[in-house]
Amino acid sequence: MSRVLLFTGKGGVGKTTLAAATAASLAAHGRKALVVSTDPAHSLGDALDVRLGAAPSEVDTGLFACQIDPRGLVDEAWGELRGHLRTVLAGAGVNELDAEELTVLPGVEELLALAEVRRLASVGPWEVVVVDCGPTAETLRLLSLPEAFAGYLERLFPTHRRVVRGLLAGVAGTGTVEKWDATADALSRLAERLDALRSMLADPSSCSVRLVLTPERVVAAETRRTLTALALQGIRVDSVIANRLVPSPGSARGGAATWLRTRRHEQDAVLAELTGIGEIRTVDHRASEPVGVPALLEVASQLYGSEDPLPAASVAESLLEVSGSGRGLDARYSLRIALPLAEDTELDLARVGDDLALTVDRRRRLVALPSLLRRCIVTGAEMDSGGVTVGFRPDPSLWR
Numbered sequence: 001m002s003r004v005l006l007f008t009g010k011g012g013v014g015k016t017t018l019a020a021a022t023a024a025s026l027a028a029h030g031r032k033a034l035v036v037s038t039d040p041a042h043s044l045g046d047a048l049d050v051r052l053g054a055a056p057s058e059v060d061t062g063l064f065a066c067q068i069d070p071r072g073l074v075d076e077a078w079g080e081l082r083g084h085l086r087t088v089l090a091g092a093g094v095n096e097l098d099a100e101e102l103t104v105l106p107g108v109e110e111l112l113a114l115a116e117v118r119r120l121a122s123v124g125p126w127e128v129v130v131v132d133c134g135p136t137a138e139t140l141r142l143l144s145l146p147e148a149f150a151g152y153l154e155r156l157f158p159t160h161r162r163v164v165r166g167l168l169a170g171v172a173g174t175g176t177v178e179k180w181d182a183t184a185d186a187l188s189r190l191a192e193r194l195d196a197l198r199s200m201l202a203d204p205s206s207c208s209v210r211l212v213l214t215p216e217r218v219v220a221a222e223t224r225r226t227l228t229a230l231a232l233q234g235i236r237v238d239s240v241i242a243n244r245l246v247p248s249p250g251s252a253r254g255g256a257a258t259w260l261r262t263r264r265h266e267q268d269a270v271l272a273e274l275t276g277i278g279e280i281r282t283v284d285h286r287a288s289e290p291v292g293v294p295a296l297l298e299v300a301s302q303l304y305g306s307e308d309p310l311p312a313a314s315v316a317e318s319l320l321e322v323s324g325s326g327r328g329l330d331a332r333y334s335l336r337i338a339l340p341l342a343e344d345t346e347l348d349l350a351r352v353g354d355d356l357a358l359t360v361d362r363r364r365r366l367v368a369l370p371s372l373l374r375r376c377i378v379t380g381a382e383m384d385s386g387g388v389t390v391g392f393r394p395d396p397s398l399w400r
């Protein structure tokens, strides 16, 4: 399985350019790399200055590229399943229009694009797959999709599908039941793929995000929110890149130099506001657009210097950590959930069976409790800038 690097950020900040530059640099250092675009506004071909198709082609030595066409994937993979579903539902007496609505699931295109990235990461010959994602909001939605989608499927088509099958037989006769079986099989294959996708996204040794921004005031606030949301999904951000820093004019005089000095001063102030989120790499605003491999390599050499663009898979600090003291029923445990939180973050916590439902700024995530804590009662929670600590004590009725 290849490493996957996802580039995201607001529209126009330089995601495509930096993703392409990173892949070009990997290839130039002798590591085969594939750069793929899942952004419907495909501009990867423009950055590389080549025509790209949906299948990877080698555009330079060791550098492969393609643009995933989500519409094509929908027609291919989803179209068949949707056809099945429509027949089954129609057979069960659901009218044509409702069936149509029910089978147009939200986010299917993005989900299939992501599944395609995973497939490409598993076939090689590339060592790394660099993904030029869409704008941040979409990417976040995309990354939470496997989970949301699996839940949606589960509600719509419960695991106890024999019950549904029995119901269908009563309502619609055996022909429909056979079709339902085919649909159910297709659905469980889809569920398996979603599971695989989820584990790829949440495994820091196989996947990480590089967040691109331009040093502007509005971007700083959004960057923090994005970092929190990604942490909430259990997805690791391995670096933040500030693109388009104007060059400092040194001690030069004159109108242009003053303009540059003011601009750079403001940009530095924005970056200073972002301290605390870790190291920020920077790339200068270049006089001409970096188009084509040689120009992209220049960008990459500023971005990574003499360092490897692909850092060794670091052992990421885990999102969850349990500590405890005392024994038996007197034991006290605490669960630390690491998340970068702003002061005005709205946080809500609820116990839902064996999970904790954590809602941060209206984004909800279920955190599966370690088995020890499932037999405990929540005693309280505290929040600070680095995360949430939840207190537990044993539940006498479950403890032995």
Ligand SMILES: Nc1ncnc2c1ncn2[C@@H]1O[C@H](COP(=O)(O)OP(=O)(O)O)[C@@H](O)[C@H]1O
Binding pocket: 010, 011, 012, 013, 014, 015, 016, 017, 018, 043, 243, 244, 283, 284, 285, 286, 287, 288, 289, 290, 291
């Ligand atoms: N550091 C840079 N210096 C000069 N031009 C840049 C730089 N980074 C990106 N650009 C240009 O800015 C435009 C938008 O960049 P792009 O990578 O397509 O952004 P995104 O993918 O985030 O929408 C492109 O024309 C690109 O060539």
Ligand SMILES: [Mg+2]
Binding pocket: 015, 016, 017, 039, 041, 043, 132
């Ligand atoms: Mg782009």
